[in-house]
Amino acid sequence: MAQSIVSSALAHAVAVVDPKPQLEYLATRFGIPPDTFAGYVVVRPGRKKLYLVTPDHQPPRNPRPRTIGLPFLRIYGKIPKLSMAAALQFGHAATRNIIDAEAAQAEAFLTRRDFWARPEQLDRCTGKGYVLVRYREHTLGVGFLFPEAEGGRVESLVPKAWARDPDAFKLRS
Amino acid sequence: MPYVPEVLQRYRPIVDDWEAFVDALHRPLPVCAWTNTLRLTPTELAAELKAEGFEPIPLSWRPDAFRLAPEAQPGNSLAYVLGHFHVQEEVSLLPVVLLDPQPGERVLDLCAAPGGKTAQIAVRMGNRGTVVANDRHPLRLRQLSGTIERLGLLNVSTTLHDGADFPLESGPFDRVLVDVPCSCEGNYRKDPTVADGFAGSPELCGQQQALLDRAVALCRPGGRIVYATCTFAPEENEQVVDTVLRHWGERLRLLPVRVEGFRVAEGITEWNGRRYHSSLRHALRIWPHLNDTGGFFVAVLERMA
Numbered sequence: 001m002a003q004s005i006v007s008s009a010l011a012h013a014v015a016v017v018d019p020k021p022q023l024e025y026l027a028t029r030f031g032i033p034p035d036t037f038a039g040y041v042v043v044r045p046g047r048k049k050l051y052l053v054t055p056d057h058q059p060p061r062n063p064r065p066r067t068i069g070l071p072f073l074r075i076y077g078k079i080p081k082l083s084m085a086a087a088l089q090f091g092h093a094a095t096r097n098i099i100d101a102e103a104a105q106a107e108a109f110l111t112r113r114d115f116w117a118r119p120e121q122l123d124r125c126t127g128k129g130y131v132l133v134r135y136r137e138h139t140l141g142v143g144f145l146f147p148e149a150e151g152g153r154v155e156s157l158v159p160k161a162w163a164r165d166p167d168a169f170k171l172r173s
Numbered sequence: 174m175p176y177v178p179e180v181l182q183r184y185r186p187i188v189d190d191w192e193a194f195v196d197a198l199h200r201p202l203p204v205c206a207w208t209n210t211l212r213l214t215p216t217e218l219a220a221e222l223k224a225e226g227f228e229p230i231p232l233s234w235r236p237d238a239f240r241l242a243p244e245a246q247p248g249n250s251l252a253y254v255l256g257h258f259h260v261q262e263e264v265s266l267l268p269v270v271l272l273d274p275q276p277g278e279r280v281l282d283l284c285a286a287p288g289g290k291t292a293q294i295a296v297r298m299g300n301r302g303t304v305v306a307n308d309r310h311p312l313r314l315r316q317l318s319g320t321i322e323r324l325g326l327l328n329v330s331t332t333l334h335d336g337a338d339f340p341l342e343s344g345p346f347d348r349v350l351v352d353v354p355c356s357c358e359g360n361y362r363k364d365p366t367v368a369d370g371f372a373g374s375p376e377l378c379g380q381q382q383a384l385l386d387r388a389v390a391l392c393r394p395g396g397r398i399v400y401a402t403c404t405f406a407p408e409e410n411e412q413v414v415d416t417v418l419r420h421w422g423e424r425l426r427l428l429p430v431r432v433e434g435f436r437v438a439e440g441i442t443e444w445n446g447r448r449y450h451s452s453l454r455h456a457l458r459i460w461p462h463l464n465d466t467g468g469f470f471v472a473v474l475e476r477m478a
Binding site: 065071 | 224225246249251254255256277279301302303305307314315318319321322323326329330331332333340342343
């Protein structure tokens with residue numbers, strides 16, 4: 001990632017993080033080029049999550065910000081998890097571990113239900129783990145793929161607050 | 174004449190067309206959606222909304238925003254999930270237009286949740302610079318974070334603090350929006366129970382005054398403060414601004430402003446025998462019948478020194 005000039009107010013207000021390991025992970029798992037995040041700074045305002053923010057951002061030190069910019073990665077698990085917000089914003093740059101969903105699958109995903117992916121939908125997937133779910137070229141968010149002998153189960157990791165109401169949500173087919 | 178709650182009757186002397194006012198109160202409120210221009214153009218959004226079966230009509234004063242039928246539920250569309258637009262009452266677009274934030278500036282939204290106006294500010298600043306969005310309620314601040322995340326805003330920090338006591342060392346800010354908690358009478362078309370009557374209660378007005386006073390203190394000299402409520406009550410509107418103007422004296426002034434294509438009434442300079450600063454006529458009163466919206470009040474202030 002190109003080094004951005006970080007405002008001193010930003011560096012005073014929050015821990016600025018070297019994002020190299022995270023960007024390498026995103027490049028390996030999803031094929032997202034590290035340059036995608038050039039022009040942003042990665043910060044860690046709390047314990048669990050990294051955030052992406054513009055380098056000229058000047059948050060206050062007091063009161064201490066709860067969030068700074070856009071949630072990027074949740075880092076307290078074994079494997080970092082890309083946030084739904086970052087998936088929406090940067091998912092277009094991914095080249096692997098992507099599932100192109102059909103309308104019924106995308107509806108299931110967005111209403112926070114698992115869906116079944118057929119073997120040919122897993123052509124670009126490298127194995128068990130996080131995947132990006134796309135519909136009509138739009139990245140919808142992050143799922144977790146459990147490959148089986150034929151196809152695989154995709155668990156929807158859409159946060160509760162984002163989930164659509166299954167009784168009201170219908171995609172145009 | 175249809176029913177008008179007792180607490181709204183007292184505005185009869187200051188409403189230009191009482192019949193039109195009452196008539197508007199009983200009409201369902203149109204839905205309004207504004208374009209997240211960080212992700213697509215208004216023309217592209219209009220096409221998406223049409224494809225979803227809506228009939229978007231661009232607002233004459235904000236061509237990036239669209240009026241939809243009162244029964245429309247655009248939140249159940251793919252375009253909404255993708256953060257292509259935000260749903261917000263038309264009149265709530267007014268304060269940010271008047272705040273007029275510029276890319277690279279440092280802007281504070283003192284009472285920010287649920288975050289629709291914060292998002293407008295962040296988008297108008299081109300996703301650069303600094304927006305500090307503060308609220309004192311943790312749950313409502315969560316809701317604000319959801320809006321930031323869906324719309325992809327990279328220039329907003331959120332803080333949890335009492336706005337009236339927001340630390341001065343966090344400043345100065347180029348612009349401060351202070352959209353205070355109020356009696357919400359202007360939301361009557363959405364929720365008639367708002368007219369249950371605590372408009373102008375001294376406790377509420379004291380809180381509003383403290384918030385506006387702190388907003389002025391946090392703003393740099395030469396900077397702009399926008400005070401907004403969604404109530405008709407002069408005690409929460411002109412009277413609050415009047416008190417703060419008197420406190421700051423020559424260091425603060427009320428700016429005359431207009432928005433082309435949007436009808437407004439002047440602020441009042443007298444209520445219940447109390448006279449307000451003559452510049453309060455520059456404040457904007459938005460009665461529901463003027464633009465077929467909710468009710469609103471905005472005052473644009475400049476800190477002089």
